[in-house]
Amino acid sequence: MCGRITYIVDLEKMTCSCRLWDLSGIPCVHTVCAIYNKEEDPEKYLAKCYSKEIYMRTYKYALQPINGLDLW
Numbered sequence: 745m746c747g748r749i750t751y752i753v754d755l756e757k758m759t760c761s762c763r764l765w766d767l768s769g770i771p772c773v774h775t776v777c778a779i780y781n782k783e784e785d786p787e788k789y790l791a792k793c794y795s796k797e798i799y800m801r802t803y804k805y806a807l808q809p810i811n812g813l814d815l816w
Contacts, residue, residue: 753775769790
């Protein structure tokens with residue numbers, strides 16, 4: 745409950761009635777409270793697109809190193 749408004753969090757479906765988690769893939773404050781209440785890790789509930797593995801695969805070929813500051 746946030747003030748007078750109650751939000752419904754479903755950790756299994758990864759949704760919150762405020763819709764922030766649904767839209768961004770990042771747990772909202774209501775969700776994080778529910779996750780901490782269950783004594784779990786909030787990172788477990790992040791969308792896979794935010795993982796280091798996916799980031800590294802995405803930019804594997806796009807970011808090539810450049811020799812020297814003068815080439816920046």
